[in-house]
Amino acid sequence: MLVHRFWDPKLAQAGYLIGCSEAREALVIDATRDIDQYLAHAAALNLRIAHVTETHIHADFVSGSRELAATAGAKLYLSDEGGTDWRYDFAASDSAVGLLDGGGFTLGRVGVTVHHTPGHTPEHLTFLITDGAAATEPIAAVTGDFVFVGDVGRPDLLERAARVEGTAESAARTLFRSVQRFKSQPDYLQIWPGHGAGSACGKGLSAIPQSTVGYERRFNWAFAVTDEAEFVRLVLEGQPDPPRYFGTMKRINKEGPRALGGPPRPVPLPAERVAEVLDRGELVVDMRSSAEFATGHLPGSINIPFNNWFTTWAGWVVPYDRDVYLFSAKPDGRQSELALRDLAMIGLDRVAGSFGLDALGAWTHAGRSLASFGRISARELAQRLDAGTAVVVDVRSRAEWEAGHIPGVVNIPAGEIEDRIGDLPQGRPLVVHCQGGTRSAIAASLLNARGMADVLDMPGGFTEWEGTGLPVARDEGSLADLVIGPLDRVARRLG
DSSP states (O other), X not given: OEEEEEEETTTTEEEEEEEETTXXXXXXXXXXXXXXXXXXXXXXXXXXXEEEEOSSOOSSSOBOHHHHHHHHTOEEEEEOOSOGGGSOTTTTTTTOEEEOTTOEEEETTEEEXXXXXXXXSTTOEEEEEEETTTOSSOSEEEEETSBOSSOBOOSOHHHHTSOOTTOHHHHHHHHHHHHHHHTTSOTTOEEEESBOTTOTTOSSOOSOSOEEHHHHHHHOHHHHOOOHHHHHHHHHTTOOOOOTTHXXXXXXXXXXXXXOOSOOXXXXXXXXXXXXXXXXXXXXXXXXXXXXXXXXXXXXXXXXXXXXXXXXXXXXXXXXXXXXXXXXXXXXXXXXXXXXXXXXXXXXXXXXXXXXXXXXXXXXXXXXXXXXXXXXXXXHHHHHHHHTOOEEEEOSOHHHHXXXXXXXOEEOOGGGGGGGGGGSOOSSOEEEEOSSSHHHHHHXXXXXXXXXXXXXXXXXXXXXXXXXXXXXBSSOSOHHHHHTSOHHHHHHHTO
8 A cells, every 4th residue: 555645734734645556546535726746646656546535525725636536537436424415516417426434445455434524514524544455454544624633623614614503513512423433443543634733624733744543542632521511612612713715615615616727827917017907906915025015015905925824814815706916026937826826726716917026116117106004013012002092903813812912902803804994993003913923914914905004013913012021911801892892992992
């Protein structure tokens, strides 16, 4: 048996190629849209991809299973569990084989046994892999978003991302029962999960790529809890805000992702066209660092620095129903090419073109001014708060805010700030901060792009505030009063 783990750091996602060296066949589990990587690796091992499957209907990336199966001429296997609402709409048209609990298939001497492990989603499957050339019992479980190293998949996404109201608690109870059944597996069984640290599909995922049932039984909190009510409370407590695009991914992956047809290529545009694009009100995503963007940028553009969080934040703030243009300061176009690939991973396919650094010169040469916003330190912010000359918005998650925050500040997670611009207090400078500067820079760019000129970013974030020894509130009134209540009431409280 041959095994290869594919890892996408920006999605914090793992997929697997499992092959039989005798039959020269391979199985791919949980493919992304970047299908060339699976085809190339199989070819390098002299294997034919004959089987393609996935653990569940994904919420954090567009599945590549359908396109990979069609391209490779492979049989497609999809979950037939979870009820009619959670079956793949395209399964029949693609002649997919429906998988049920206890079923399975083989590739050469490698056996794949299906276990229905609902909770994260109703249709979720776990695949037990047996190396028939060496053993009669499974060596590993491909657990997808069911069991991670140190955590389990969150059961609240159907309610919070897909807007299926009232499902979080019942899903948590289902997940508890799935975990209890899975605990009976032998200690030696390896766990090959679908995500690691950095994924929003759980709250405490380890960066370690794999584990065993025995290790998780000893050190995974979810395996230690035997009371169902306590498990439900703990698994729902403190889950991170699901990125806005998760609901769109669920729909796309259920209805049937369209074929990408190869890696997308950027369309470089002449610098002189930037004025035309901006005058039409088109969206430009500036991928420079937050410091470069703050100093001077194209008016109306937004800043999503090209780092490991680029894909997630693009999914939060870039709309799916309009064209997007990229702006990169890198001269060779490679950054735009990589960004295009990352955006395609979450279905943002409407990139109409890309601009280089010379677009800034073309803009100013035409007699137009660049936009900018200021940056502020924690001590400077403290002075402004004492003087009542600033309003502060903490753009971290609600769980982070609850754990500790600047006294009296408003909490609006960065992914929600654009929707609530109309509620923000007017008349004083608005300071945004997060934990360490990434999210606040994005939030500041969104506010600036929507016409709020008097915006300041505190790039050191709450880490700087706390490290400077300034006061921290951990239980100041009710969270609902500050987060959900009218922001003008909070502004009055700030004096």
